[in-house]
Amino acid sequence: MLTALERQEIEHEFKLYPYKQAACIEALKIIQKHRRWVSDESLLDLSVLLEMSVEEIDGVATFYNLIYRKPVGRHVILLCDSVSCFIMGYESVLEYLISKLGIKYGETTPDDKFTLLPVPCLGTCDHAPSMMIGRDLHRDLTPQKIDEILTKYE
Amino acid sequence: MDRPLTKNIRKDGQPVYLKEYEEKGGYQALKKVLKMTPKEVTEVVKQSTLKGRGGAGFSTGLKWSFVPMEGDFKHKYIVANGDEMEPGTFKDRLLLEGDPHQLIEGMIISAFAIQADIGYVFIRGEYTYAAEIMEKALHEALEAGYIGNKILKSDFNFDLHLHTSVGRYICGEETALLNSLEGKRANPRAKPPFPQVSGLFGQPTIVNNIETFCNIPHILEYGPEWYQKLSLTPGDGGTKIYGASGKVKNPGLWELPLGVTLREILEDHAGGMREGLTFRGCLPGGASTDFLVEQHLDIKMDYASVAAAGSRLGTGTVIVMDDKTCPVGMVLNLIHFFAQESCGWCTPCREGLPWTEKILRKIEEGKGEMKDLELLEFQTRFMAPGNTFCALAPGAMEPLQSALKYFREDFINHINDQKCPWKIS
Ligand SMILES: Cc1cc2nc3c(=O)[nH]c(=O)nc-3n(C[C@H](O)[C@H](O)[C@H](O)COP(=O)(O)O)c2cc1C
Numbered sequence: 001m002l003t004a005l006e007r008q009e010i011e012h013e014f015k016l017y018p019y020k021q022a023a024c025i026e027a028l029k030i031i032q033k034h035r036r037w038v039s040d041e042s043l044l045d046l047s048v049l050l051e052m053s054v055e056e057i058d059g060v061a062t063f064y065n066l067i068y069r070k071p072v073g074r075h076v077i078l079l080c081d082s083v084s085c086f087i088m089g090y091e092s093v094l095e096y097l098i099s100k101l102g103i104k105y106g107e108t109t110p111d112d113k114f115t116l117l118p119v120p121c122l123g124t125c126d127h128a129p130s131m132m133i134g135r136d137l138h139r140d141l142t143p144q145k146i147d148e149i150l151t152k153y154e
Numbered sequence: 155m156d157r158p159l160t161k162n163i164r165k166d167g168q169p170v171y172l173k174e175y176e177e178k179g180g181y182q183a184l185k186k187v188l189k190m191t192p193k194e195v196t197e198v199v200k201q202s203t204l205k206g207r208g209g210a211g212f213s214t215g216l217k218w219s220f221v222p223m224e225g226d227f228k229h230k231y232i233v234a235n236g237d238e239m240e241p242g243t244f245k246d247r248l249l250l251e252g253d254p255h256q257l258i259e260g261m262i263i264s265a266f267a268i269q270a271d272i273g274y275v276f277i278r279g280e281y282t283y284a285a286e287i288m289e290k291a292l293h294e295a296l297e298a299g300y301i302g303n304k305i306l307k308s309d310f311n312f313d314l315h316l317h318t319s320v321g322r323y324i325c326g327e328e329t330a331l332l333n334s335l336e337g338k339r340a341n342p343r344a345k346p347p348f349p350q351v352s353g354l355f356g357q358p359t360i361v362n363n364i365e366t367f368c369n370i371p372h373i374l375e376y377g378p379e380w381y382q383k384l385s386l387t388p389g390d391g392g393t394k395i396y397g398a399s400g401k402v403k404n405p406g407l408w409e410l411p412l413g414v415t416l417r418e419i420l421e422d423h424a425g426g427m428r429e430g431l432t433f434r435g436c437l438p439g440g441a442s443t444d445f446l447v448e449q450h451l452d453i454k455m456d457y458a459s460v461a462a463a464g465s466r467l468g469t470g471t472v473i474v475m476d477d478k479t480c481p482v483g484m485v486l487n488l489i490h491f492f493a494q495e496s497c498g499w500c501t502p503c504r505e506g507l508p509w510t511e512k513i514l515r516k517i518e519e520g521k522g523e524m525k526d527l528e529l530l531e532f533q534t535r536f537m538a539p540g541n542t543f544c545a546l547a548p549g550a551m552e553p554l555q556s557a558l559k560y561f562r563e564d565f566i567n568h569i570n571d572q573k574c575p576w577k578i579s
């Protein structure tokens with residue numbers, strides 16, 4: 001079931017588009033903002049509200065990198081794996097994260113704190129290697145810096 | 155003033171908000187434009203010889219002139235493309251985070267030229283700081299009467315909104331971007347009809363790059379002759395935000411006259427290679443441009459000169475490859491990106507890119523055979539321009555085809571030695 005607040009936020013988006021199906025991505029973003037990810041049940045709820053088939057909505061949801069169709073932890077780590085970060089050695093940062101957190105790409109730590117995912121170029125290539133945690137950008141990464149950064153997250 | 159685009163940008167990294175922007179002469183161009191006719195504005199932009207800064211380098215004024223100015227349209231739209239997901243590209247972030255009102259003013263003027271009534275700033279989802287800054291700046295512009303109804307007491311109405319994307323490189327392709335703005339999967343659309351005639355929700359639409367729009371206020375304020383003289387290349391006006399990443403001493407971004415040489419960017423501004431490393435090659439304008447090597451260092455970084463050297467100016471942000479970086483590994487990294495980001499719409503790209511990635515991985519892991527090189531060459535022809543639905547796959551082939559040309563020996567060494575020479579053990 002969508003909460004009253006989710007419903008209200010999604011219905012507000014309807015006003016900004018010529019027809020409500022155009023708010024599909026915004027609706028997925030709203031659900032994810034409240035629940036961290038988009039479950040099958042949420043798709044079903046959305047299909048009623050948007051008057052779209054579940055398959056159609058899932059087609060949109062699974063197309064985009066930043067809509068999560070599986071549960072994620074409290075903080076999603078997006079590590080840039082593109083070319084400038086490759087040249088600057090992101091692979092050693094990845095190895096360090098894997099050994100430190102004990103998870104691989106796509107996994108979540110048992111305490112539900114971090115999920116680790118690769119992301120294409122974060123547009124900060126002059127400060128490679130780089131990653132995002134939640135909404136924060138972290139640049140010029142080294143293993144030492146990572147220790148420091150990770151302690152900032154609850 | 156020789157650096158119009160970055161003149162306001164603060165050294166402390168803080169954004170320039172409305173008060174400061176106005177103090178530095180902001181929104182004067184808009185006041186001037188509101189006394190002109192739309193046609194005059196487009197004409198000035200045409201004369202300036204500004205070319206789109208999103209990669210393809212198409213004349214901006216000419217593009218605008220395709221928008222029908224007669225007839226009854228429900229809406230006309232203007233969209234700023236801030237998707238910036240091309241690996242190695244980081245210039246639009248600077249403009250979005252550093253001087254948001256410059257973009258807003260550029261968009262209002264452009265909207266006036268085509269008489270658009272609605273605009274969107276489309277920003278990739280990972281640019282969270284840029285989105286916060288734009289949101290605040292848009293609010294300021296609305297309060298001050300620069301956007302909304304009857305702008306500065308004229309008859310012109312224009313609403314401008316922020317749209318944050320949810321990640322996918324193909325969203326940067328302008329017709330895919332429009333599908334994404336409509337809430338759909340971001341597959342590109344067939345052209346024609348071109349967006350200028352039938353774009354967002356079927357209405358006339360202009361999509362331009364962030365940097366392109368940021369040029370507009372200055373062109374209107376100081377005129378096309380002034381703008382042309384900023385450049386070192388006749389017929390190719392303005393400055394360009396160039397950049398460098400990789401193992402140079404001083405990676406970063408610099409606004410320079412269009413047409414400076416590659417050497418000037420890499421040696422004078424990026425400071426040359428780090429101690430103990432040698433330059434082997436570079437991608438001059440992002441991941442989807444062909445490699446240039448030592449012999450090209452003195453070419454001018456303008457659209458025609460880079461094309462004559464067999465590559466593309468692209469986004470103007472140079473990715474430098476040093477002698478300790480494996481060319482096969484680097485191309486594998488690039489193709490991995492393109493394979494992941496293929497939108498899956500057409501077969502050559504959807505199937506060809508993962509296939510290419512597999513061959514490259516085999517070579518990089520020391521299991522390559524000589525016939526794999528022919529197979530890679532086949533792929534570059536198979537995904538050549540015209541064989542796929544959009545420019546993503548042909549773009550992916552550019553670094554590969556040029557690597558096979560300039561670094562062929564490295565591919566052969568991998569195959570002969572059955573290992574990557576750069577991997578220890
Ligand atoms: C796969 C692909 C990705 C693209 N990504 C971007 C992008 O992130 N930003 C951009 O401005 N243009 C991008 N483009 C180019 C746009 O399609 C379009 O040409 C551009 O936004 C037009 O603006 P301009 O004329 O001001 O350069 C991309 C093109 C392709 C084929």
Ligand code: SF4
Pocket residue numbers: 324342495496497498499500501503504542543544545546547548
């Ligand atoms: S070339 Fe690739 S990205 Fe472009 S339409 Fe075809 S599958 Fe999609």
Ligand code: FES
Pocket residue numbers: 080081082083084085086120121122123124125128129130241242243
């Ligand atoms: S390649 Fe990692 S930030 Fe650009």
